[in-house]
Amino acid sequence: SQTIHQWPATLVQPVGSPLSLECTVEGTSNPNLYWYRQAAGRGLQLLFYSVGIGQISSEVPQNLSASRPQDRQFILSSKKLLLSDSGFYLCAWKIGGGGGGLHFGNGTRLTVT
Amino acid sequence: RKEVEQDPGPFNVPEGATVAFNCTYSNSASQSFFWYRQDCRKEPKLLMSVYSSGNEDGRFTAQLNRASQYISLLIRDSKLSDSATYLCVVNKNNDMRFGAGTRLTVKP
Numbered sequence: 001s002q003t004i005h006q007w008p009a010t011l012v013q014p015v016g017s018p019l020s021l022e023c024t025v026e027g028t029s030n031p032n033l034y035w036y037r038q039a040a041g042r043g044l045q046l047l048f049y050s051v052g053i054g055q056i057s058s059e060v061p062q063n064l065s066a067s068r069p070q071d072r073q074f075i076l077s078s079k080k081l082l083l084s085d086s087g088f089y090l091c092a093w094k095i096g097g098g099g100g101g102l103h104f105g106n107g108t109r110l111t112v113t
Numbered sequence: 114r115k116e117v118e119q120d121p122g123p124f125n126v127p128e129g130a131t132v133a134f135n136c137t138y139s140n141s142a143s144q145s146f147f148w149y150r151q152d153c154r155k156e157p158k159l160l161m162s163v164y165s166s167g168n169e170d171g172r173f174t175a176q177l178n179r180a181s182q183y184i185s186l187l188i189r190d191s192k193l194s195d196s197a198t199y200l201c202v203v204n205k206n207n208d209m210r211f212g213a214g215t216r217l218t219v220k221p
Binding site: 032034036042043044046049051057088090092094099100101102103104105106107109 | 144145147149154155156157158159162200202204207208209210211212213214
């Protein structure tokens with residue numbers, strides 16, 4: 001069966017510090033991979049998605065970037081965090097080319113101080 | 114106009130009630146549709162896919178109306194454990210967009 005791992009679960013970082021969040025999927029090949037952010041009390045904002053190695057579609061930001069160095073690995077990064085980057089970051093996967101839904105990791109709760 | 118819109122609620126209903134949520138989407142070329150459930154401070158979990166013909170899973174019924182560009186979720190015989198935020202999701206070419214969610218509280 002497929003599993004998705006996302007870490008760390010919580011993170012407190014000062015403004016201006018770098019960020020690296022990692023997500024890996026097991027048990028499937030060539031998945032579509034996604035990064036979402038959810039601010040407190042708000043909906044999920046799509047940040048990036050990838051349909052293959054090295055293919056990244058960016059929806060939003062600003063000071064965040066994503067990379068997919070391997071088929072089942074998706075990394076979210078920032079060189080300098082802003083206060084507004086605080087939130088719940090969620091990685092998800094779906095079957096590549098399929099019509100199925102997303103399956104989420106447990107999320108990373110980031111607080112920028 | 115937002116790509117996916119939902120009534121934020123909250124919906125407060127007694128146990129045993131029937132409750133319905135609607136969600137509208139702006140892109141007529143959207144291809145697939147889903148309902149998710151999110152508990153407080155947890156990741157969203159897939160509840161069900163939504164098809165034009167309508168589909169049912171126990172107490173939950175989902176419906177898609179492509180002509181009017183909305184999807185619905187009906188929950189019958191509400192349980193306390195149904196209390197959560199319900200999110201609709203619209204997919205076009207792997208771009209998966211979430212509504213802001215509708216908060217449901219089922220009370221004894």
